[in-house]
Amino acid sequence: MSNAGQSWPPVETEPAVPHPKAPQPGSKLGVHYSHCFGCGDEVEVGLHLQSSVTDGPEVVSEFAVTEAHQGAPGLAHGGLLACAFDEALGAAVGNLLRKPAVTAKLETDFVRPVPVGSTLFITARLDGVAGRKTYASADGRLDAGDGPVAVRARGLFVTVGVEHFTTHGDKDALEKLAASARRRREEWDINP
């Protein structure tokens, strides 16, 4: 069943104002972590999303669907499509707000099949902020930015402190990632 009729965002929100140091429209967004299944260049069968910022501001991510991403023969697996939207929405939240946030809720509407060999153009936007909660939504269009909509998604992202990752994740890998971000002079607001 489509969630299109439900009120979104589901709570009262403030406009999501991009961070002053958010990437400017036209910027290509690099890999945020080389081992990320969504964008990482060291995950051979990953999704390899490539994202950039547009006016709006929005983040457009391209997902080239390959045989490694099949569910039914010749068609993308729905779970991997949801993964692509998690990545695309997360990239919009993370890059535009420059605050670490994790997905708390993700809803997807699969509107039409996504064939192997197609490219999904996923446009993600921030719909509002309520305290630590950021609401975001995205449309995925087949083979062009103005192609037919194949998938829609919306999600809730919750801002977390760096301890979320040091407590629950791989601290050594995180320190390497932070050092690499410092070299690239990326600036983050890490306190929710």
Ligand SMILES: CCCCCCCCCCCC(=O)SCCNC(=O)CCNC(=O)[C@H](O)C(C)(C)COP(=O)(O)OP(=O)(O)OC[C@H]1O[C@@H](n2cnc3c(N)ncnc32)[C@H](O)[C@@H]1OP(=O)(O)O
């Ligand atoms: C350059 C960089 C690029 C960066 C690019 C990055 C791209 C990466 C994209 C992938 C992102 C991921 O997959 S992240 C991985 C998947 N996600 C996770 O592992 C998250 C696991 N869950 C958690 O750790 C936790 O549940 C949290 C952090 C989400 C929330 O826990 P908490 O910190 O204790 O906060 P809590 O009070 O529970 O929740 C805060 C508020 O959110 C609400 N809330 C929490 N969960 C939900 C929910 N499912 N549905 C509705 N509402 C919810 C609560 O009611 C509350 O509202 P109120 O009382 O304030 O009103």
